[in-house]
Amino acid sequence: MPRNRWIENLRWVRTGQQDRSRRTQEALLRAAAELLADKGVEATSVADVAARAGCSVGSVYHHFRDKKTLLVAVFDRMQEEVRVTTTAALDPERWVGASIEDLLRAYLEFSIEMARERPSFKHAGLAVAETEASLRDHLAELRIELFDGLRGLIFDRRSEIGHPDPAVAVDFVLEQLASMLTTRLEHLAAPTPFSGRSHEEFVDEALASASRYLQLQTTSERKR
Amino acid sequence: MPRNRWIENLRWVRTGQQDRSRRTQEALLRAAAELLADKGVEATSVADVAARAGCSVGSVYHHFRDKKTLLVAVFDRMQEEVRVTTTAALDPERWVGASIEDLLRAYLEFSIEMARERPSFKHAGLAVAETEASLRDHLAELRIELFDGLRGLIFDRRSEIGHPDPAVAVDFVLEQLASMLTTRLEHLAAPTPFSGRSHEEFVDEALASASRYLQLQTTSERKR
């Protein structure tokens, strides 16, 4: 137990002073990330991580105070990458001239792309977050940041929306798309009605659905 | 290792010959189900289960060959209840006179009701299934049975559907609703755009969305 509440969430990660140290630490974080993605938190032992990183168990504990600290470090790094990417993606400058449908399509396609590049990224994160409240909170903040940003971009274009209550409708559509992405991209996909179909077909139908529900009007329609 | 492949999936659960035995077995299954729902597979030890059931560790191993056999027994029982309920629910006789919207509403409301009654039912099942392929397969079969049944009932009413490709559209809607239910009813719900709103509001919007996407026509519209 830490002596006072000001330091109870401080986790010690040693900052190496030799080149060798940084290489080992990097190897450990990388190995841990891969094993977490493959096998989950419980099945990944410190000895496994050390072996995959090509060093000893003792060395792990030289760099990280305990196992949890190592896991938190892995996930913190992942989260930071996501945060930077999200912030850049949500810059309104990037979306000048885009319609709501363009925004939603970009959201879907980018999410699918990310899942293809790093298959178990999200799964590993959720697994670690399950045992560590502070990470769960960080993850929640990230999600809120993403959805707030998207909601804002869409709301700037609310003249396209014919639905009588745009505030409710936009939230509903975001939840709808996020849920379907989760189902579609999750680690071990169970069979679902649409799982046999291609990502392209999925994106098309998802946009058709959102478009009809929001009652989106194209620019030409609004001009009339 | 079993001696031949014909018995390699046979798991031994002793059938008690005394009343006392059946009571203990019942208590063990019940205790295990509760602990699995609360803490997940890895965090539930055999000693925990024994303690909660009010008996000893040795007794657990009298009834179940090993820990996995106990978990499988717990989940098998859950699955059987689900299967019976699903089969009864999908009987076409029950739905004479129902519209597609009635069917979808019933699906949503029943799912929400179930999750309220037995909060961690599904979560526990998925946790066990993750470590046991045969259960994963059973679970997949159950899902397929549910979706095939629903798809059939809806297709019997396809004259209500205005969407140019009803086969695709029905699959898409089922996936959409199933995904959103998963998001909404999952064990530890993360914050989502729509998570602050009531179940009633959710059901209304989900049906509005499905109805617009499928281009459902009411009976009176079709008569015209």
Next chain:
DNA sequence: ATTATCTATAGATCTATAGATAATGC
């Protein structure tokens, strides 16, 4: 007599540490 239960413990992991050994860079 048979079946069910309990106590106690062996054996397998896994986390974390202590102490010895090797590499680094001022």
Next chain:
DNA sequence: ATTATCTATAGATCTATAGATAATGC
């Protein structure tokens, strides 16, 4: 001289079993 690494192992779990003890019902 300092920092990083390794080897070996203590201590904490957890699964599963052996053997003794208690309850059941023919």
